[in-house]
Amino acid sequence: MKKKQLIEQIKVKKSFLCIGLDVDLEKIPQNLLDLEDPIFEFNKQIIDATHDLAVAYKPNTAFYEAYGIKGWESLQKTIEYINKNYPKIFTIADAKRGDIGNTSTRYAKAFFEDMKFDSVTVAPYMGNDSVEPFLAFADKFTILLALTSNKGGLDFQVLKDENGITFYEKVLQESQSWKNSNQLMYVVGATRPDYFKKIRKIVPNSFLLVPGIGAQGGSLQEVCRYGLTDEIGLLINSSRGIIYASNKTDFAEKAREKALELQQQMAEILN
Amino acid sequence: MKKKQLIEQIKVKKSFLCIGLDVDLEKIPQNLLDLEDPIFEFNKQIIDATHDLAVAYKPNTAFYEAYGIKGWESLQKTIEYINKNYPKIFTIADAKRGDIGNTSTRYAKAFFEDMKFDSVTVAPYMGNDSVEPFLAFADKFTILLALTSNKGGLDFQVLKDENGITFYEKVLQESQSWKNSNQLMYVVGATRPDYFKKIRKIVPNSFLLVPGIGAQGGSLQEVCRYGLTDEIGLLINSSRGIIYASNKTDFAEKAREKALELQQQMAEILN
Numbered sequence: 001m002k003k004k005q006l007i008e009q010i011k012v013k014k015s016f017l018c019i020g021l022d023v024d025l026e027k028i029p030q031n032l033l034d035l036e037d038p039i040f041e042f043n044k045q046i047i048d049a050t051h052d053l054a055v056a057y058k059p060n061t062a063f064y065e066a067y068g069i070k071g072w073e074s075l076q077k078t079i080e081y082i083n084k085n086y087p088k089i090f091t092i093a094d095a096k097r098g099d100i101g102n103t104s105t106r107y108a109k110a111f112f113e114d115m116k117f118d119s120v121t122v123a124p125y126m127g128n129d130s131v132e133p134f135l136a137f138a139d140k141f142t143i144l145l146a147l148t149s150n151k152g153g154l155d156f157q158v159l160k161d162e163n164g165i166t167f168y169e170k171v172l173q174e175s176q177s178w179k180n181s182n183q184l185m186y187v188v189g190a191t192r193p194d195y196f197k198k199i200r201k202i203v204p205n206s207f208l209l210v211p212g213i214g215a216q217g218g219s220l221q222e223v224c225r226y227g228l229t230d231e232i233g234l235l236i237n238s239s240r241g242i243i244y245a246s247n248k249t250d251f252a253e254k255a256r257e258k259a260l261e262l263q264q265q266m267a268e269i270l271n
Numbered sequence: 272m273k274k275k276q277l278i279e280q281i282k283v284k285k286s287f288l289c290i291g292l293d294v295d296l297e298k299i300p301q302n303l304l305d306l307e308d309p310i311f312e313f314n315k316q317i318i319d320a321t322h323d324l325a326v327a328y329k330p331n332t333a334f335y336e337a338y339g340i341k342g343w344e345s346l347q348k349t350i351e352y353i354n355k356n357y358p359k360i361f362t363i364a365d366a367k368r369g370d371i372g373n374t375s376t377r378y379a380k381a382f383f384e385d386m387k388f389d390s391v392t393v394a395p396y397m398g399n400d401s402v403e404p405f406l407a408f409a410d411k412f413t414i415l416l417a418l419t420s421n422k423g424g425l426d427f428q429v430l431k432d433e434n435g436i437t438f439y440e441k442v443l444q445e446s447q448s449w450k451n452s453n454q455l456m457y458v459v460g461a462t463r464p465d466y467f468k469k470i471r472k473i474v475p476n477s478f479l480l481v482p483g484i485g486a487q488g489g490s491l492q493e494v495c496r497y498g499l500t501d502e503i504g505l506l507i508n509s510s511r512g513i514i515y516a517s518n519k520t521d522f523a524e525k526a527r528e529k530a531l532e533l534q535q536q537m538a539e540i541l542n
Contacts, residue, residue: 022374062370062377068385069347072340098394099333099367100421103293106333114339123369123394125416127423145396150371152398155445156438161430167438174426 001118002139003182003207003231006090009055010232014267017259018056018092018209020239021046021078022063027244029251039067039074042251044081046243049252051086053263056235058092058209079115090235091117092209096145098123104133112137119143121187121209124171128178135180141207142184146171146199149189149212172202185209188227190218190236196226207233213262214241220262224269232270238262272389273410274478274502277361280326281503285538288530289327289363289480291510292317292349293334298515300522310338310345313522315352317514320523322357324534327506329363329480350386361506363480364388367416369397375404383408390414392458392480395442399449406451412478413455417442417470420460420483443473456480459498461489461507467497478504484533485512491533495540503541509533 010016023039032038047057059078064071082089097107097120104122111120112134119141122131134142147157147168157168165173175184188199190212199208208227212218213236220236227234238258246254281287294310303309318328330349335342353360368378368391375393382391383405390412393402405413418428418439428439436444446455459470461483470479479498483489484507491507498505509529517525 060370060374062368062374062381065381066377066385068381069340069343072343076340094370096370096394096397097333097367099331099365100419103331103333106337110333110336110339114337123367123396125394125396125427126367126419126421127426127428129421129423131423148371148397150397150400152400152402155398156396156441157398159432159438159441161432162435164433167427167430170427170430 001090005088006055007231009088009090013052013055013263014270015053015055015263016232016234016236016266017054017262018058018235018237019046019050019054019242019259020094020211020237021057021059021243022239023074023243024063025067027247029247029249031249037074037077039064039071040077040081043074043078045252046255047082047086049256050242050259051089053256053259054089056090056092057082058094058237060094060239076115079117083116090119092143093117093120096121096123098126098130100126101129101133104130108134108137112140119185121145124175128174131175132179135178135183140183143209144171144175144184144186146186147188147192147195149191149216149218153189169198169202172199176203187211189216190223191216193219193222193225196223200226200229205229205231205233207235209235209237211237211239214238220265221269228269236262236266272361276359277326278502280359280361284323284326284534285541286324286326286534287503287505287507287537288325288533289329289506289508290317290321290325290513290530291365291482291508292328292330292514293510294514295334296338298518300518300520302520308345308348310335310342311348311352314345314349316523317526318353318357320527321513321530322360324527324530325360327361327363328353329365329508331365347386350388354387362388362390363414364391367392367394369394369401371397372400372404375401379405379408383411390456392416395446399445402446403450406449406454411454414480415442415446415455415457417457418459418463418466420462420487420489424460440469440473443470447474458482460487461494462487464490464493464496467494471497471500476500476502476504478506480506480508482508482510485509491536492540499540507533507537
């Protein structure tokens, strides 16, 4: 997918909502467990109920790996289902991968070529040559961890260097000079609204994937205040707040209600 | 596995060699490709030929993920084969995972409980609460990236903070205060021999997993000079240098020769 197409979709749907498909068998309606592939069935119903309100879906690979080969099959079926039925949706493999050059290429192939995701999240710790292999894939996006929403995100990411520049700022700055950096996006947690102003000075136009709205306590309005750009530049993720709105047979309907709430707030912000 | 058992094995075998099982279908003997599971067959022959010379095997998950569900099946069969036939071998899932708390728990379950690896490599960028879920598993080890062997390892890891402490040193220091930190090991590249003296001041007793010997240019003697401790404290990894010593039908035999060379150098160092 091209960035232009993503922006178009945002404008058409009046939404920059990303829905996190972090499926936990203990949290889904228990009647689904009798089916052959409860995870895929759950995802399918969530997707069918929300596809007109969201512009992106983001399965976190950990939730699929935890169920072994069966989990990978569910992930594969989920991405195939989205690509076949809703090809304009932007897909994110939230995998937080990253390794030395030739090894990163393997991960990139797995997510971009075999599974046909539009993007993958990548950890920056190993530097340039661990990320550029992902950037080498045309029309695919690499979403680099910058400032994460969890408590431990403050352990290292906001440490300052000799010049007073924090580590996450360094990641933003440096990565902008990497090859094909126009295919970079960044993860910035909604739990850090104070930082968005600073971040927009370094990456004024990059798309930011923002987790942490809802369950983790981040506010949509706060994030948009400084995060929003002329080309929108934001994908706001909600996972648990939407997909587990109900654990009964009405889960898809309730998920739609929650997604609609967020979409309506977004439509208002976009106007 | 307990650390004591790993150290015992090192002493019995006079080896602290780890063999990286990074299987690339383009590099293995082409006659294997006719078999049902060429990756597993390759691994099985490498393991059978080297198990008395190595104390650890380290499949890098990227190489398996790249082949989709079939790749995960090969990985599963490989770890089962090692655990069944050579239960004293230390196994490392080189996965470089890490995510927010509940998500890291998923990864930990996948590698420790389902696949029964003894250890997994983890990226430190997201801090404490992204790593502690791995450390919560008894008799399992979390191998944190500290100073990696690749060129990009210098992009961020050696940046200095206001007090002149580099980022990788901060990772070593901070992580020592985390819960169950006695189950931590660290990745330090063999391409950085100058750093081992400094590293040993911060983590005098921790095991270091050292990639970068051979193909990447690191020297065993240089690493051991400052890296070795009373309890050995080193696992030296070689991947390509051993497993691709030959791409003909004698590949296992040639792999054994290369492993034996390294093991003999190690035996000499241990004496």
